[in-house]
Amino acid sequence: MELLLLLTVLLFAHAVAYLAWAAAVRRRQSRCYLLDYVCYKPSDDRKVTTEMAGALIERNPRLGLSEYRFLLRVIVGSGIGEETYSPRNIVDSREDAPTHQDAVEEMDAFIDDAITELFGKSGGLIKPRDVDVLVVNVSMFSPAPSIASRIVRRYGMREDVAAYNLSGMGCSAGLVSLDLARNALRTRRNATALVVSTESIAPNWYPGTDKSMMLGNMLFRCGGSAVLLTNDPALRGRAKMELRCLVRSNIAANDDAHACALQREDADGRVGISLSKALPKAAVRAFTVNLRTLAPRILPVTELARFAAGLMLRKLSSSSRKHGGKSEGPKINFKSGVEHFCLHPGGTAVIEAVKRSLGLDDGDVEPARMTLHRWGNTSASSLWYVLSYMEAKGRLRRGDRVLMVTFGSGFKCNSCMWEVKGDMADKGAWADCVDDYPPANTANPYMDKFGWLNDVEGDTVML
Numbered sequence: 001m002e003l004l005l006l007l008t009v010l011l012f013a014h015a016v017a018y019l020a021w022a023a024a025v026r027r028r029q030s031r032c033y034l035l036d037y038v039c040y041k042p043s044d045d046r047k048v049t050t051e052m053a054g055a056l057i058e059r060n061p062r063l064g065l066s067e068y069r070f071l072l073r074v075i076v077g078s079g080i081g082e083e084t085y086s087p088r089n090i091v092d093s094r095e096d097a098p099t100h101q102d103a104v105e106e107m108d109a110f111i112d113d114a115i116t117e118l119f120g121k122s123g124g125l126i127k128p129r130d131v132d133v134l135v136v137n138v139s140m141f142s143p144a145p146s147i148a149s150r151i152v153r154r155y156g157m158r159e160d161v162a163a164y165n166l167s168g169m170g171c172s173a174g175l176v177s178l179d180l181a182r183n184a185l186r187t188r189r190n191a192t193a194l195v196v197s198t199e200s201i202a203p204n205w206y207p208g209t210d211k212s213m214m215l216g217n218m219l220f221r222c223g224g225s226a227v228l229l230t231n232d233p234a235l236r237g238r239a240k241m242e243l244r245c246l247v248r249s250n251i252a253a254n255d256d257a258h259a260c261a262l263q264r265e266d267a268d269g270r271v272g273i274s275l276s277k278a279l280p281k282a283a284v285r286a287f288t289v290n291l292r293t294l295a296p297r298i299l300p301v302t303e304l305a306r307f308a309a310g311l312m313l314r315k316l317s318s319s320s321r322k323h324g325g326k327s328e329g330p331k332i333n334f335k336s337g338v339e340h341f342c343l344h345p346g347g348t349a350v351i352e353a354v355k356r357s358l359g360l361d362d363g364d365v366e367p368a369r370m371t372l373h374r375w376g377n378t379s380a381s382s383l384w385y386v387l388s389y390m391e392a393k394g395r396l397r398r399g400d401r402v403l404m405v406t407f408g409s410g411f412k413c414n415s416c417m418w419e420v421k422g423d424m425a426d427k428g429a430w431a432d433c434v435d436d437y438p439p440a441n442t443a444n445p446y447m448d449k450f451g452w453l454n455d456v457e458g459d460t461v462m463l
Contacts, residue, residue, distance in 0.1 A: 032182045033230050033239035034418065036121050039381065039388050039429040040114040040198070040224040042085040048221070048376075049082050050445050052091075059093060062209050069454060070211055074218045076447045079348040079369060083433070084221040084376035087202035095205040102202040103141050110198050110224040111151060118194075118226040119155075125238070126192060126228055128155035133184040133193035137166040137173035137380050139409075140263075141200030151196065170261060171346060172408025173197060173380035174225070175416055179246050181229055190232040198224030199379035206272030213264075213272035219347055223378025223385065239421050241402070245297045246416035249290040254411075257282035261409035279411075280349055286413035287357060287405070298403065298417050299337040307332050334358045337401065338417065341365065342386045344406040345372035354405060367393075370437045374430075382406070385429065389437070392430040396420050 057063060057071060088109075089095060089102040119128060134157065136148040146165035151157070162184055169176050174197045181193040201222050206213045230239070251257045260279040265271050296304060310330025334341075343354050345368045355365045367389040375385050383404050390396050400420040407413050427434055 030186055031231050032243040034241040035228040035230055035239055037227040037384055038114045038118040039385050040110050041429040042222050046085045046091055048084045048086050050449050067209055072450050078218055079372045080376050081373040081444050083374050087222055089202050096207050098203040103200050106202045114224055114226040128157050130192050131157055131194045132188055132191035133181055134161055134163040135177040135181045136196045137177045138198055138200055139168055139170050140204045142167040170408030171379045172406045172412040172414045174383050175406055175414035185231040193229040195227040197380040208266045208270035210266040212274045215275045216273040219377045221376030221378055223375055223381050225381035225384035240424050241418040242421050244417045244419050247290055247294045249286050249413045250410055251286050252410045257411040282411040283407050286411050290413040290415055294415050303336040331359055338403040339400040340402045342383055342402055342404040343368040345382050346377055373442050388428040391424045392427040392434040396424040
């Protein structure tokens with residue numbers, strides 16, 4: 001009897017020890033570390049200067065004075081400068097007749113530059129055949145074989161690499177891919193993931209006259225990012241940041257939100273991306289939904305308690321309502337849980353809307369504004385250019401928390417928070433220009449050069 005009791009106790013102790021060990025292993029595997037990242041910088045001969053933009057618009061015979069004035073108004077207020085990049089076919093005046101090869105060459109130029117640089121930065125620590133998970137997102141180009149397969153072939157990755165290729169996810173795909181990579185790492189021990197984000201601009205220039213579809217031509221530019229992640233505890237000391245939480249929100253069940261950023265044909269059968277007036281409203285709604293889950297995960301208990309107490313006091317206080325006045329409700333101080341805000345530079349209106357919603361100041365949104373000015377909206381990779389700006393400026397310190405927020409068609413709002421773990425002093429794609437930012441004046445020269453359009457009478461004009 002005593003022997004049986006002893007065996008039972010030993011088995012129970014062994015089971016408890018095993019469960020504790022298994023839980024510890026799961027916790028280690030659930031960690032997601034950022035080892036390094038690279039933002040793509042195209043060649044200087046692809047820059048979109050004021051003169052190039054004017055010639056590009058003039059080449060379109062369908063445009064008249066009304067469209068010229070509309071485009072001038074959009075680009076002047078866009079916050080975009082003269083250092084952004086376009087694909088080669090647009091530089092070569094072939095935007096009206098893009099080929100499949102144009103899109104492939106645009107992807108190859110990015111892949112050969114950014115991914116090669118990323119592996120080179122690891123100093124041989126991470127090689128292509130060390131990659132266990134590959135996640136690629138390109139919203140507007142989905143060839144067969146996929147871009148993911150193209151990368152596996154280009155770099156000779158292992159036969160068992162888990163490759164995923166996402167399309168149609170829009171500007172929010174960067175964090176969708178991050179979430180997919182994190183979940184894939186959780187099923188593997190001591191694994192490495194490569195996340196690749198870019199956009200295909202070459203075959204997607206809109207040549208028509210629908211103003212809602214002309215907006216994309218003014219905002220989107222070439223760019224891309226390559227990111228290395230791991231859950232290997234042995235590499236924790238080499239990591240730049242650790243992912244603390246990630247929240248995804250999708251309000252596509254709402255018809256207006258679903259259609260506010262939509263690829264469609266115009267009245268003449270020309271395909272483009274339509275950005276409707278409902279987009280800002282959809283962004284605010286998606287952001288609100290996201291914050292409901294995000295705020296409790298990133299804010300200290302004291303701030304949540306202060307906000308809850310303020311709401312309760314406001315409900316209990318009826319004096320302002322009795323006199324017909326309106327009292328302003330309490331606001332959450334997001335700076336109590338976050339030091340840096342990495343916001344999607346989708347446009348000046350998007351940046352300003354998030355700034356107001358989070359109660360931020362100009363310094364908080366400077367990285368997003370400067371990224372928009374220097375690179376334009378590079379879609380899913382934009383967040384990494386914003387992060388790179390912060391790093392190039394030397395603002396990220398060990399222990400700092402960085403909140404990423406992005407929006408995309410669907411309509412989606414995704415967010416995540418990182419904690420800085422290691423040295424972040426790489427100037428990256430900003431190396432040759434970060435000292436010039438922020439400039440004294442971010443106004444672009446389009447109004448100076450083309451403002452005379454507003455004084456022209458009649459329906460025809462030559463640029």
